[in-house]
Amino acid sequence: MPSNPETQAEDYELLPSDPQATDEASQKADMGLAEQLEKAEVRRGDDVARYIALGACSVTLVVTWLVMLINKPTQLGWFLLHPTLESLAILFFTYGIITLQSTSQPRTKAAGLSRHQSAILFMAFPALFIGVWAIVMNKFELDKRHFRSWHSVLGIIATGWIVIQISIGGASVWFGGKAFGGGMKAKAVWKYHRLSGYILYPLLLVTVSLGGALSHWGEKNVPLPIRLITYVFAPLACLVAILSRMRVSKMKFF
Secondary structure, eight states: OOOOHHHHHHHHHHSOOOHHHHHHHHHHHHHHHHHHHHHHHSOTTHHHHHHHHHHHHHHHHHHHHHHHHTSOGGGSGGGGHHHHHHHHHHHHHHHHHHHHHTOOSHHHHHHHHHHHHHHIIIIIHHHHHHHHHHHHHHHHHHTOOSSOSHHHHHHHHHHHHHHHHHHHHHHHHGGGGGGGTSHHHHHHHHHHHHHHHHHHHHHHHHHHHIIIIISHHHHHHSOHHHHHIIIIIHHHHHHHHHHHTOOGGGOOOO
16 A cells, blocks of 8 residues: 655655764764853853953053053163063963863863963963063163062062973973873873962062052052052952962862
8 A cells, every 4th residue: 555645755754864964963962062061161250250350450451551651661761561561471371371270171171271372382471571581681771780679579580480380381281291201190290280370370460569559660650549450459359360260179189
C-alpha cells in the first residue's frame, strides 16, 4: 500500500542531515557550551570591579598627561617622559592582570595568557623602562642626587622586581615550562609568580601615589583636591577592585 506523501516528507525530515551540516551544528553547540563556560567564570561584581580598576587608572593617566602637556612640556626635557609613560605603564599592567584573573577553562586560559603577555611584555614594560630611563637621564643632566625620596627608592625596587617577575613568569610557561621541569613543576612555579604579582602591584601603586601626591612636581603643578583624587583615591580604588577579582583557589600552597 503506497505511503502517504506527507508521511514520507516527515520521515525524510527525521533522516540525518548531510555531514557538513552535522559538523556545523556540532561546532555551534561547542561554541554555545564555550560561551556558557566563559560566563560561568565571571563572578558577581567582577565586571564592576574591572570598570573601576581601568577607570581609576585612566583618571591617573589623563590627569598626569594633561598636567604635563599644559605646563611648558618642551622645557621639561627628559622628565616629560617619566610621569607620562609610568602612568601609561600602570594602565597596561592593570589590564594585563584583569584579563587573566577570571579564566579557568583551557580555551579562556590560553587566550587570557596571550593577552596578558602582550599587555605586559609589549606595552607595560617598555613604557615603564623608558620612563625609568628618562628620569635617570634627567638627574644626570641636571646633576641631581639619585634615590633621595621614597618614591625613587620604591620605584627602582619595583622596576627590578618586575624584571624578575617577567623572567620567572615567562620561563614557567614558554616552551611548556621546560626551564622549570615542565608539567606540574612549572605550574607550581606559576602559583608563586601570581602571588608575587599581587604583592608587586600595590608597590607600584604606592610608588605612583608618592610621586604624584607628595613630590615637588605634584605639589607645584596639581591642586591638592585633584592630587588626592588622582594619586590617592584612584590608586586605592584600583587596588581594591583588583584584589576583589583575585582567585585565591588558583594559589593553593597547602
